[in-house]
Amino acid sequence: MPDRLRARIAWFAGALGILILGSGLLLDSVTQWRLHLLAGLWLISLPARRLIGQRGATAHRSLRGLMLMAVLGFSAIGLQLARNQVTRSEATLRAVAALAQPVATEQPQPVFPETDPAERTSLGSGRTFPVVINAGARGRILDRNGVVLAETIDGRRTNPALGHLIGFQSRLYGTTGLEARFDAQLSGVATLSPTAILEARLLGSSVEQFPADLTLTLDTRLQEAAQQALGERAGAVVLLDVPTGAILAMVTYPRFDPNQLVLPEPATQADVDRVQAAWAELNARSDAPLLNRATQGRYPPGSVIKTLTAAAALDSGTLADPLAPVTCPNLLPTEAGAPPVRNAVDNLFRRTGDPSDLVRVYAFSCNTAFAQIGLSLGADRFLEYARRFGLQTADTRSGPPDLRDIPAEVGTIANEASFLQRPAALADTAFGQGQALVTPLDMAQLAASIANEGRLMRPYLVAEARAGERVIYQAQPETLRQVVSPETSQRMLSIMRTSVEIGYAQPIALPGVSIGAKTGTAETPRGIPHSWIIAVAPVEQPRYAIAVIVEYGGEGSRSALPVARQVLATALGVTP
Amino acid sequence: MKRSVVGQTWRCTAFTILAIFLTACSEPLVEPRAPRTPTAVIDRYNAIVATAEAGEDLLARARAYYDRGNIWFDQQNYTEAIADYNRALALDPSMSRAFHNRGLAYAMLKEYDAALRDYALAIHLDPDYRRAYENRVRLLEELTVSRPDETLLQQLADDYGSLARLIPTAEAPYRYRQGLILARLGDRTAAREAFDAAIRAQPHHVDALYERALLHYASGDLDAALADLDAALRLSPRAANAYYVRGLIRRAQGDARSAIADFGQALLLQPAYPEALIARAATYAEQGNMTAARADLQRLDDLQLDPTLQQAREALRLRIGGSG
Known part of the structure; x- marks a missing residue:
C-alpha cells in the first residue's frame, strides 16, 4: 500500500476518533461512554504514531510510544473528569455551594417538588378512611306469625332446635344456613348504599346500617308439632303450603345446638378448645347430626315413587284413566337372568282384584302392577316425567336445587340415564327400587305439585327481610313448571284419597277431613326398611303437602304415617 | 515478525491498563455530601475544652463543650455528642442550639420522646428557631405514620403553621400540609382556614383546591365544593379523582x-x-x-x-x- 494512502487512512481514523469521543460525551450509559473513549483514543493514536515516526533505535521508538500512551492516558482521565463535571454538575454545584456557604448563618430554602398542574393525574393527599361496618349487630329471625325464632343475646343466637335451618356464625367454621344465605340482610349490608360507602371512605363520614329481620314461612306451631311427632327418631318432616311452595315446617333429627360452635368475643384458649371439641364430636358421630335430612338426606323412595309412575302413566295417556284394567300378579318376569318383580305380600290380587285398576293397585301398593306400568311408559317417558318432578340422573345432574334459601341436594331417579333402558331396572325403579335417591323435600314437592293442579312451585323458607319499615327482600311464589295437567292432578288426588279410604294409608284418616296419601317402605342394606309417607289435605282444596321419613322405621304405615297424621291434624285444627 | 508480536502484546497490555484505569475513574469524583470531620480534629477540640475548663468563663466553657459536641455529632458518635451538649447546657441553660442539637442526636438514636422534649425546649428558648421546627416536623412526620397520636398530629399541624410564618416563600406548601393534618384531626374549620391561606399564597395550588372541595363536600356546602373542583379541573384537566369527586357531588x-x-x-x-x-x-x-x-x-x-x-x-x- 502506498505510504500516501496509509497516511490518509491514519488521518481519517484520527478524525473519526475525535468524532467518536465527542459523541460519547453525550451518552448517558457509562459503559457505552467507556467504549467510545477507548475506541476514540485508539483511532487518534494512529495519526499520532505516524507523527512521532517509526524510525530510529528501538529504545527511542519505545520511549516515544510510552510518551504517546501517557498523553493518551492523561487525555482519557481529562475527558472522564470533564464528562463527570457535566453529568454531575448539579451535585458539583451543591458541593461547591456548601463549601462557599458559611455554616449555620443562612439556611437553604426548603424544596417542595412541584409538577405542572396540567400534568397532574391525581390531586390531593389521596387519603381514604376505613369504613367500619358493625358486624356485631344482627337482625332477628321470626316465624310467619312474628314469633321470634332467633335473636342475638350476648352474642349468641337463641333457639338451638332450628340449627339446621338458621345455621351458625362461627369464627372457626364459617357461616352456614340462613345466617350465610341472608347474611347481607341480617347484618344490614344489604341496606347500605354503595355511594354512601364511597362517601364515607372519601370524607370519613359514618354509614348508616340497618340490620334486617327475616320473616320465615315456618309456623312455630306446626314446627313444634312436627318436632314432637318425630320425637327422637332419625328422620325428617317437610310440610309445604301447596299453593305457594312455602315451607311451613321442616324438622330433622338428630339436631345440634349451633351455639356450641360460636366463640364468645373475646375468646380464651379454653373457649377455642371447647368449640373445637364440640365440632370434632359432631363430625365424629355416626348419626350425622350436622346433616339436614329434610333437604340433604338422600334416601331410596320406596313405594311413594308410585305416585310419580301413576301420574306419568295418566298424564302421558299410557293409562287412559284410573279405572283402566291393570293386573297385580304375584311375580312379574322382566328380563332373562333378572329376578322377577315380587309384591311385598303374596296374593295381593285378592285385595286389589284381578283384573284390577290403577286406583286399587296404588291403594295396596302392588309392585308388579307398577312394574308393568313403568315398562309400558318406557324408559324415555318415565325419565322425562321424573325430570319434570325435579329428579335427575346423577350423570346429567345440572343446575342448583329448587330450594335456594338453605343448602339442599337434588334427588336422582337413577345414577345414569342408560340404567333405565334395562327392562328390569325400569320395572324396579317404577315401583320404588332401583337406584333412585330422593330427599324428603323432593317427595313433599311431588305431593304438592300433584295437589297444586300439576304445578311445581319453588320451595322457600324466607318470606321477607325487613329493616324497620323498609322491605328489602320479598319472596314471591314461583311456578317452576307444569309437571302434569290439572286433569291428571285431579285424578291423582282422587287415587290418593282412595288409598286413604281403602288402602294401606287408611290409618292417616282424620275426622271430617279428606286426605290423600301414599305410604312407602324403602329397603335398606341393614334389613330394616325406611318408613315413608307423602300426603295432601284437604283433597277438595289442597292446602298442605307433607313428606315424612323415619329411618329404619319399618313399614310406611307403622312409623312415618302417625307423624304425618299428627302434623296434619295440628295444621287442619282437627283432633285426631 | 517477532518484533511485531512483541509490539502488539505491548499495545494490548497498555490498553488493558488504560481500561482498568478508566474503570477506576468511573465513580463520581465529586460527592454531594460534605466530607466527615476527620477523627484527628477531635483532638484539637479536646484541647479547646481543656483550655476553657482552665478558665473562669462559664459561657466560654459551655461553648467549647457545645462545639466539641458538634464534632462528635458530625462523627456520628451521638452518645458522646449528647454528653457534651449536657455539659454545655448545665453551664448555659439558655443555649437553644444545644437543646436542638441534642434533640437531633436523640432522634438519631431513636429516642424520640427525648428528641421531642429537646426540640420543644429549643423552640421555647427561640420561638423563631426555624431549623428546630424543620427537624421536629421531619420527626413528627415519621412518627405519625406509625403512631397517629392526636397530640403529635396537632403538634405537627402547629409546626407547619410556624414554618409557613417563618418561611414566606414556602407558605403555600406548609399551609397545605397543615390543612391536611387538621382535616385528619377532624378540625374542619381550621383545616379550611389553612387551605384558604395556601390558596391565597398560591392561587394555582390545585391540591389545596381539591382538599378544600372535600371539606366543603363533607360539610354539605356542595356549591362551594363544585366551585373549587371546577377551578382545580381547569388547571389540572387530567386529574381523574377530581372528576370522580365532582361526579359524587353532582349525584348528591x-x-x-x-x-x-x-x-x-x-x-x-x-x-x-x-x-x-x-x-x-x-x-x-x-x-x-x-x-x-x-x-x-x-x-x-x-x-x-x-x-x-x-x-x-x-x-x-x-x-x-x-x-x-
Missing part, C-alpha cells in the same frame, strides 16, 4: 346525567378506577339502566379491591341483583 345534587359524565371522564383517564365504577354503576341503577350498571359491576370483578370497596361492591350487587 340530583344531577345524575352530569355525574355519570364525570365518572365516565374519570374512567377514561384512569380505566382501573374501582370507586368511579361503583359510583357510576350505582347512579346507572338509580336511573333504571340496569344493563349499564351490571356492565360496570362486571368490570369490577377484574379489579383488586380493599375491604371497604368489597363491601361497596356487595352493596351494589345486592341493589342491582347481579350474580355473585
